[in-house]
Amino acid sequence: xxxxxxxxxxxxxxxxxxxxxxxxxxxxxxxxxxxxxxxxxxxxxxxxxxxxxxxxxxxxxxxxxxxxxxxxxxxxxxxxxxxxxxxxxxxxxxxxxxxxxxxxxxxxxxxxxxxxxxxxxxxxxxxxxxxxxxxxxxxxxxxxxxxxxxxxxxxxxxxxxxxxxxxxxxxxxxx
Amino acid sequence: xxxxxxxxxxxxxxxxxxxxxxxxxxxxxxxxxxxxxxxxxxxxxxxxxxxxxxxxxxxxxxxxxxxxxxxxxxxxxxxxxxxxxxxxxxxxxxxxxxxxxxxxxxxxxxxxxxxxxxxxxxxxxxxxxxxxxxx
Numbered sequence: 001x002x003x004x005x006x007x008x009x010x011x012x013x014x015x016x017x018x019x020x021x022x023x024x025x026x027x028x029x030x031x032x033x034x035x036x037x038x039x040x041x042x043x044x045x046x047x048x049x050x051x052x053x054x055x056x057x058x059x060x061x062x063x064x065x066x067x068x069x070x071x072x073x074x075x076x077x078x079x080x081x082x083x084x085x086x087x088x089x090x091x092x093x094x095x096x097x098x099x100x101x102x103x104x105x106x107x108x109x110x111x112x113x114x115x116x117x118x119x120x121x122x123x124x125x126x127x128x129x130x131x132x133x134x135x136x137x138x139x140x141x142x143x144x145x146x147x148x149x150x151x152x153x154x155x156x157x158x159x160x161x162x163x164x165x166x167x168x169x170x171x172x173x174x175x
Numbered sequence: 176x177x178x179x180x181x182x183x184x185x186x187x188x189x190x191x192x193x194x195x196x197x198x199x200x201x202x203x204x205x206x207x208x209x210x211x212x213x214x215x216x217x218x219x220x221x222x223x224x225x226x227x228x229x230x231x232x233x234x235x236x237x238x239x240x241x242x243x244x245x246x247x248x249x250x251x252x253x254x255x256x257x258x259x260x261x262x263x264x265x266x267x268x269x270x271x272x273x274x275x276x277x278x279x280x281x282x283x284x285x286x287x288x289x290x291x292x293x294x295x296x297x298x299x300x301x302x303x304x305x306x307x308x309x310x
Contacts, residue, residue, distance in 0.1 A: 002181060002283075029279065031278055065212065171286075
């Protein structure tokens with residue numbers, strides 16, 4: 001066995017201090033940018049209209065199971081090319097804000113172009129939650145990554161239909 | 176939930192002749208079934224009260240006394256040191272990948288196993304010497 005890992009996603013109004021989503025969805029298997037702030041709705045049922053943005057996605061990893069230490073977290077868009085009129089913005093953060101379709105200025109990194117994972121954004125860890133203050137570079141107990149926050153932004157010239165196939169990668173070391 | 180399968184298990188040989196082999200389930204000797212999280216068996220290596228001599232994984236070993244690497248089935252050894260290092264400390268980890276392809280999160284997999292050490296050069300600076308082994 002190795003570390004047991006699952007993706008989670010926070011949704012809904014920001015609540016608490018430090019802020020997190022009102023709803024915490026566990027064992028999330030996909031990330032689809034769409035015109036609704038939830039996990040369950042099929043993206044085809046709530047598509048983004050050209051010229052608008054998706055709701056910001058706040059996903060994060062949860063580590064349990066068996067591991068001595070988790071470290072060196074990195075996050076990046078690593079393969080595939082988005083069509084014209086599409087921009088993927090993102091940031092690794094401990095700060096949650098109520099998701100909306102407004103252009104999210106907190107997402108300071110442009111992730112539209114694929115890069116090597118070694119050049120990805122640094123991901124830190126916390127035993128408290130993705131919102132935990134003072135996240136650390138290593139994790140030596142059950143815990144979480146920071147939020148991997150993303151928003152797909154479109155122009156009116158964006159083509160309709162599914163995006164091209166792209167790969168987003170989360171890498172970490174464990175022993 | 177997902178865990179990455181381990182294709183290469185490690186072995187740790189100590190100066191006093193004691194050996195620890197990584198179990199397939201990577202269980203720590205003090206594993207607590209009721210706990211959400213347990214240390215892996217690597218914690219047993221870190222906690223053993225003895226000098227670690229050799230550490231093996233993926234067909235390669237590192238001698239922490241000499242800084243020499245060697246394939247498991249050969250006697251030839253090689254060093255990555257430009258200048259002699261002292262106070263060598265083991266480095267071992269697995270680079271683990273979670274890809275999201277076309278919106279779907281894929282099963283975790285180990286991309287590389289990394290073994291080696293860090294040591295102090297004559298100027299007192301820390302240098303790392305590692306091998307990358309495909310997962």
